Amino acid sequence: MKGLNIKDALILDAVRTPRGRGRADGALHGVHPQDLLAQCLSAVADRLGFDPADVDDVIAGNGIMAGEHGDDIARLSLLLAGWPQTVPGMTLNRFCGSGQQAVTVAAAGIASGQQELVVAGGVESMSRWDVTVGAPTIDGGNPAFRALYPTVPQGISADLIASLEGFSRSDVDAYAVSSQDRAAAAIAAGHFDRSIIAVRGGDGKIVADRDEHPRAGTTLDRLAGLPPAFERAGAARLEGESLSFDEICLSRYPAVERIDHVHHAGNSSGVVDGAAVVVVASAEWAEANGAVPRARVRAAAAIGSEPVIMLTAPGPAAQRCLAKAGMAVGDIDLWEVNEAFAAVPLKTIRDLDLDPARVNVNGGAIALGHPIGATGAILIGTVLDELERRDLSTGLVTMCTGGGMGTATIIERV
Secondary structure, eight states: OTTOOTTOEEEEEEEEOOOEESSTTSTTTTSOHHHHHHHHHHHHHHHHTOOGGGOOEEEEEOSOOSGGGTTTHHHHHHHHTTOOTTOOEEEEOBTBTHHHHHHHHHHHHHHTTSOSEEEEEEEEEGGGOOTTOOOSSOSTTOHHHHHHOOOOOHHHHHHHHHHHHTOOHHHHHHHHHHHHHHHHHHHHTTTTTTTBOOEEOTTSOEEESSOOOOOTTOOHHHHHTSOOSSHHHHHOOOTTOSSOHHHHHHHHOTTOSSOOOOOOTTSBOOOEEEEEEEEEEEHHHHHHTTOOOOEEEEEEEEEEOOTTTOOOOHHHHHHHHHHHHTOOGGGOSEEEEOOSBTHHHHHHHHHHTOOGGGBSBTBOHHHHOOOGGGHHHHHHHHHHHHHHHHTOOEEEEEEEETTTEEEEEEEEEO
16 A cells, blocks of 8 residues: 555454443443454444454453453454354453554554454453452462552542642642543534444343443532542451552652642542453555554553552553654644543643643543453544544553553554
């Protein structure tokens, strides 16, 4: 194809389910997570018209990989979709960055010449997580690891970031209102319509065809009435431990006098169910099969950061990704910084000196929700749709993850 390199990893299309509220009365609760991913696989194959037998691999990110999400959900989902038994599937976990990492692995397979057509994405049905999910720390229950890195619940890490950066309750609430306003405007204008597929239940009827989590009309006054979500947890301590979670943070960051608990349900990412896939192909495969690529993966990167504060790596990951691409911050037209908690995009914007008008222009996970394993793939599709809508060229997606890591991807329209 003219202008493309033989090693380019091309994005042919991206689809996602709506994001359903992650609770028993949510629209997607009754749909097994395998089925959510399977419906995405079926939809994207129908849209592009490829033969699933041509797919070299299906790669799915997932944040829990147990129970209904277990036993290699990528493989089980593609079989559930009726794809040939010859198609393999692989499931991976990089916490919140799992879906994005799946696309990175797919792009690497294409760029290396080992694969020609890969479908990558992720899934999370948070309403169907087993009751044992949700341990407060990320240490595998190992006291030896805990002695080195006494991790704390992520919400407390977010409050630690706000305390270090001086983000007030008003700052994070104002950001949350902006996310809701932008999402409401995007939904009203149909900005997500290209990527969203309708999800059907076991009876074949549509159970969801639009995002369920946004709260249009959210105001600062309404958010001001919500209690801090992590203040009580900050005062708690694990059995046998001498320090509370807040005290762990203060011992690691002595410059902070106290943890200011500013995050709550209204300025943190929403708990939701959802799935998404991105189709990645080589230039040779696309040309031979008459496929028209929408973008290419220009670069991808991951990086580690301090595990107690945990959520500070989106900026460094973006910088590493830019360096790999030979680009600078100013070369990126649109940014997607996952809104795990309001302090995360606020810090990333500050660290990289970004123009807020180019960040999360259609809202983010505070309004729309964060289906852990699926979010990275969703954001890649979201930024691609918006680049096309605005006739812009480049987008960068970056996310924080559990354990103190960050992921980043630059895509470029072709």
